[in-house]
Amino acid sequence: MESLLLETDCPWCDIRPSHASYDFVQTKFKTKDEKKYEPDCCVKGRYEPCHIVNVAEVVAGLKATTVDHVASMTTMNAYKIFNVLYSTPS
Numbered sequence: 001m002e003s004l005l006l007e008t009d010c011p012w013c014d015i016r017p018s019h020a021s022y023d024f025v026q027t028k029f030k031t032k033d034e035k036k037y038e039p040d041c042c043v044k045g046r047y048e049p050c051h052i053v054n055v056a057e058v059v060a061g062l063k064a065t066t067v068d069h070v071a072s073m074t075t076m077n078a079y080k081i082f083n084v085l086y087s088t089p090s
Contacts, residue, residue, distance in 0.1 A: 014051070029051070
């Protein structure tokens with residue numbers, strides 16, 4: 001976990017029901033079939049930056065930890081890599 005970063009395979013590689021990790025996905029987003037923008041709605045099959053939470057859920061499931069822990073660790077790792085000063089929440 002000390003070296004892990006998260007990323008999505010935007011824009012066209014979502015975590016599909018046929019993938020072994022799909023059972024760990026908890027957050028579902030409203031989707032539609034058309035490729036036209038609509039507020040608060042994702043295009044079916046297209047991965048958006050908001051789907052990073054799904055990646056964190058999969059990692060948390062595989063590592064038997066919480067999504068909050070994964071988010072905290074990967075955020076700190078990104079800060080370290082990009083040399084950003086950060087403070088831990090109190």
